[in-house]
Amino acid sequence: MAQTKAKISVIQIGTLLVFVVGNGSYLARDPDLEDQENTTLFQFPSVDPIPLPAPVWLFKLLGDVTLVLHFLAMQLLVGSLTLATVWNFLGKKHSVRRDGSDAVIRKVPTLMTYVINFGVPPLLFSQVLYGRALYTSSVLIGFYWISVIVVLTLTYFLLYKCADRANSGRAWWGYSLLSWVGVVYIAKIFSINMTLMLRPEAWQPLYQASGGLGMIFPTGDPSTTPRFLFMLAGGFGLSGAGLLFLSTFGNEKPEVAGFLRKWGGIFAAGFLALEMAAGVWVYRVQPAVVQDGIMSGTLTSSALWAWAVFTVLAVVASLIAAFWGKTGSKILAATAILFGALGTAGFVVVRDGIRDLTLLSKGFDVWQRTVVSNWSVVLLFLALFVGGLALIGFLLVLVARSAKQIANQTAVAAFAGEADLQNLMEEEDDQ
Amino acid sequence: MNYPFWDVPYLSGGGVIGLIATYHLLIALFAVGGGLYLPLAERKALKEGRDDWFGVLKSHSKFFLILTAAFGTTSGVGIWFAIGLANPEATSTLIHNFVFGWAIEYVFFIVELTTAAIYYYTWDKIDPKLHLKIGYVYAASSWLTLVIINGILTFMLTPGSTWLSVAGSGNEASVFWYAFFNPTYFPSLVLRTLISWNLAGIWALVTASRLDGFRHGKLKHEIISWSAKWLIPGFVLVPFCFLWYLAMVPEAQRQLLDLGISTIGQGTFTQITRSALITVMTSATIIALVYFVAVRNSKSFGLGWAISLVLLAFAATASTEQAREMLRKPYVIGDFMYSNGVRKSEVEKYNAEGYLTHSSWAANSVKGFYSDSETIEAADLKKGELMFRGQCGACHTEKGYRAMNNLLKDRDETAIGNILQMLHENKDDSPYRKYMPPLVGKDDEIKALAAYLKQISVNASK
Numbered sequence A: 001m002a003q004t005k006a007k008i009s010v011i012q013i014g015t016l017l018v019f020v021v022g023n024g025s026y027l028a029r030d031p032d033l034e035d036q037e038n039t040t041l042f043q044f045p046s047v048d049p050i051p052l053p054a055p056v057w058l059f060k061l062l063g064d065v066t067l068v069l070h071f072l073a074m075q076l077l078v079g080s081l082t083l084a085t086v087w088n089f090l091g092k093k094h095s096v097r098r099d100g101s102d103a104v105i106r107k108v109p110t111l112m113t114y115v116i117n118f119g120v121p122p123l124l125f126s127q128v129l130y131g132r133a134l135y136t137s138s139v140l141i142g143f144y145w146i147s148v149i150v151v152l153t154l155t156y157f158l159l160y161k162c163a164d165r166a167n168s169g170r171a172w173w174g175y176s177l178l179s180w181v182g183v184v185y186i187a188k189i190f191s192i193n194m195t196l197m198l199r200p201e202a203w204q205p206l207y208q209a210s211g212g213l214g215m216i217f218p219t220g221d222p223s224t225t226p227r228f229l230f231m232l233a234g235g236f237g238l239s240g241a242g243l244l245f246l247s248t249f250g251n252e253k254p255e256v257a258g259f260l261r262k263w264g265g266i267f268a269a270g271f272l273a274l275e276m277a278a279g280v281w282v283y284r285v286q287p288a289v290v291q292d293g294i295m296s297g298t299l300t301s302s303a304l305w306a307w308a309v310f311t312v313l314a315v316v317a318s319l320i321a322a323f324w325g326k327t328g329s330k331i332l333a334a335t336a337i338l339f340g341a342l343g344t345a346g347f348v349v350v351r352d353g354i355r356d357l358t359l360l361s362k363g364f365d366v367w368q369r370t371v372v373s374n375w376s377v378v379l380l381f382l383a384l385f386v387g388g389l390a391l392i393g394f395l396l397v398l399v400a401r402s403a404k405q406i407a408n409q410t411a412v413a414a415f416a417g418e419a420d421l422q423n424l425m426e427e428e429d430d431q
Numbered sequence B: 001m002n003y004p005f006w007d008v009p010y011l012s013g014g015g016v017i018g019l020i021a022t023y024h025l026l027i028a029l030f031a032v033g034g035g036l037y038l039p040l041a042e043r044k045a046l047k048e049g050r051d052d053w054f055g056v057l058k059s060h061s062k063f064f065l066i067l068t069a070a071f072g073t074t075s076g077v078g079i080w081f082a083i084g085l086a087n088p089e090a091t092s093t094l095i096h097n098f099v100f101g102w103a104i105e106y107v108f109f110i111v112e113l114t115t116a117a118i119y120y121y122t123w124d125k126i127d128p129k130l131h132l133k134i135g136y137v138y139a140a141s142s143w144l145t146l147v148i149i150n151g152i153l154t155f156m157l158t159p160g161s162t163w164l165s166v167a168g169s170g171n172e173a174s175v176f177w178y179a180f181f182n183p184t185y186f187p188s189l190v191l192r193t194l195i196s197w198n199l200a201g202i203w204a205l206v207t208a209s210r211l212d213g214f215r216h217g218k219l220k221h222e223i224i225s226w227s228a229k230w231l232i233p234g235f236v237l238v239p240f241c242f243l244w245y246l247a248m249v250p251e252a253q254r255q256l257l258d259l260g261i262s263t264i265g266q267g268t269f270t271q272i273t274r275s276a277l278i279t280v281m282t283s284a285t286i287i288a289l290v291y292f293v294a295v296r297n298s299k300s301f302g303l304g305w306a307i308s309l310v311l312l313a314f315a316a317t318a319s320t321e322q323a324r325e326m327l328r329k330p331y332v333i334g335d336f337m338y339s340n341g342v343r344k345s346e347v348e349k350y351n352a353e354g355y356l357t358h359s360s361w362a363a364n365s366v367k368g369f370y371s372d373s374e375t376i377e378a379a380d381l382k383k384g385e386l387m388f389r390g391q392c393g394a395c396h397t398e399k400g401y402r403a404m405n406n407l408l409k410d411r412d413e414t415a416i417g418n419i420l421q422m423l424h425e426n427k428d429d430s431p432y433r434k435y436m437p438p439l440v441g442k443d444d445e446i447k448a449l450a451a452y453l454k455q456i457s458v459n460a461s462k
Ligand code: HEM
Pocket: A067, A070, A074, A115, A116, A118, A119, A120, A122, A123, A124, A126, A152, A182, A183, A184, A186, A187, A188, A190, A191, A192, A194, A195, A227, A228, A231, B077
């Protein structure tokens, strides 16, 4: 109850803000009314009798933060896999294109690791908050949903195969093309499920048609395609910025770095602009009640603005970075990717708002839950979470330091010809 | 039936879970055991100055990384997708209870994956002592993932009296730690740890088998013998731990096992006995093969043999899983929720007020059947199918796994009616109540189910 109240006041403040800014036209009608008549035709499964073990906002916070990370990794994966495949296909052995593609593909398996592992927590938290809708839609496309696992496994394996071939100087675009198909397939299935879960009115007919295994795709949702395009365009765009980053911070040969920088910048600018267009499309296919809700909610409307502004900034930064000087600018590259990432964070919040508003208009209020927490567990988790990240950071620093030392020693040893590495190490130890 | 039913022909949703889970366990437990194997082997090589071991360990750590990341992680996500599809109600219960347990596991998991990648990518690139330390962090974090997930898995078999006493009251969170450290927690943790060492040894033989025994005879022999030792603790201790584990399982569930032994030949219960026997036999074969084929003839020990060992381990894991699965019947969460998602506490309500009528998912379609179908019989059949999916489909398919057409082949209407009657009454002396949930619902629903089953039986006899 407390949460509902809090939410109402947030909406009220938002309303006021929007009104002051001069966009108060929506106040003239009651957007909820037109949809309410439909609610009798379908029902959400009943809510789990076990209360939520923590407040709704905490799940939302954790879910959105990890989803931003999932999306960042996923966008980098989709785009860099595409570019690398094209370059590897076009480039002859020892050409800049070919070397550029090799430089990129070596990073891709690690990206996939993080796509998957940052996908796990949002799925966990979404099942807690939206299980009634999410389990249902998953079962309705069950065949495709479980097929994600098979495709994911093969895709992941092929990526390692590509990296392996790149390391031994062989071409690999055939393998990466296959895994590209897998990645796009998975993205599409996710878009389908995440939109189907918002349409309880489509569930019964779909179930009747599919006979239970879930082999039929839902049709008739105007938002599925724009959402999918939005994610793909964003993916290409963000990975363009990723290449900018790789070109200035990585240690590639100068001509490879220059190549990555130029194309990375152009891609980032072009596709992030396209993402904006797709974003407008996504917004326009939302029903009036959702659009109004987004605009009147403080959080969602500011997130929408943040997304727009940061994406424009990322476009500009990428273009400048692409053509800046001979060796590029680290600051510009980092700025481009940072703005791109902030744009992603912005749209994650808007996306969350779209979901809540859509479900609410159909009678599912995510904030209406009893909460009975066991804080010892929650705190243990938070402590371990912070501790775990700190441990990883600490190890990475140690490893980087040690790697530098060893690299220097090897260089010195090579220089000194027969100089004894062992001696050198002992000397160092003595100091 | 709060959710739509995922109807997988021939295999059943439970079958999909079983397949993915077995495949996952084989890799995930290797990720745990192998996580210890690598740094211990590295330490030995460092201490004894064995440069030739390093080549083998490097290639093993690559194999390890790809196997555990590409196949282990994805299959783990796979189990989760599968349980959500096959049993959303139970998955929801587990998640509401243990969401932070999973979140904690996830933290260890991130540490595990990051250190696995660092370990593989930094051979020769960092100070060997630091490299070894990374290996130990990996070993610790991967074992800790087992420490966590074990709590959730064992909870399903034995939630324990404390949790059961508050289940349904809304205060489940207050007894989180009782649910987590439930009666089978510790025996199961020890068992799984031992098995993870076994698997570490077996998978290491895969890497070793690829060494050329004629060029590196001594090295190959040493690696194989050292890896084979990893099987010893498991071989010696698993039987005792298994008894310990059984001792912690409630009496009623254990009876399933006894029954299996006293009624061999009856078909039904030999399943669990059979599973147990397969586990014992495959394990013995593995040990024998490792000793006679790998250790004694290490030079010519090839990939074919190594893969056969992995397949045997798969069989042993699969049958153990099946035994565990049988032990849990008729529940998905012991003494709380039946395999078909019906809570024990809801049985009376469904009997009095109807099963389908209480399903937000089915109620509307049932109305539709009677207005759209040409005859009442046709509508009854459709309604019966919903009953079947909702209450029997978790364990039976029409044709295929535990097939209805087989089980019902020679039964006529009265026989079917009698079975349903017994299932519905669920008396204390009913032979079915040990492995099947009570059939719930009002008379018209049960009649509809009977009509549907009769049709299956008629089709089967054709
Ligand atoms: C190659 C692999 C993957 C790709 C390309 C991918 C792509 C996507 C895309 C495009 C979306 C947005 C869908 C939309 O809203 O329109 C999405 C959402 C999501 N993905 Fe992934 N994904 C991948 C793997 C995974 C995995 C393995 C998991 C989980 C274990 C996961 C968990 C999620 C979750 C939970 C969401 C939605 C979260 C929410 O809205 O609550 N993803 N993913």
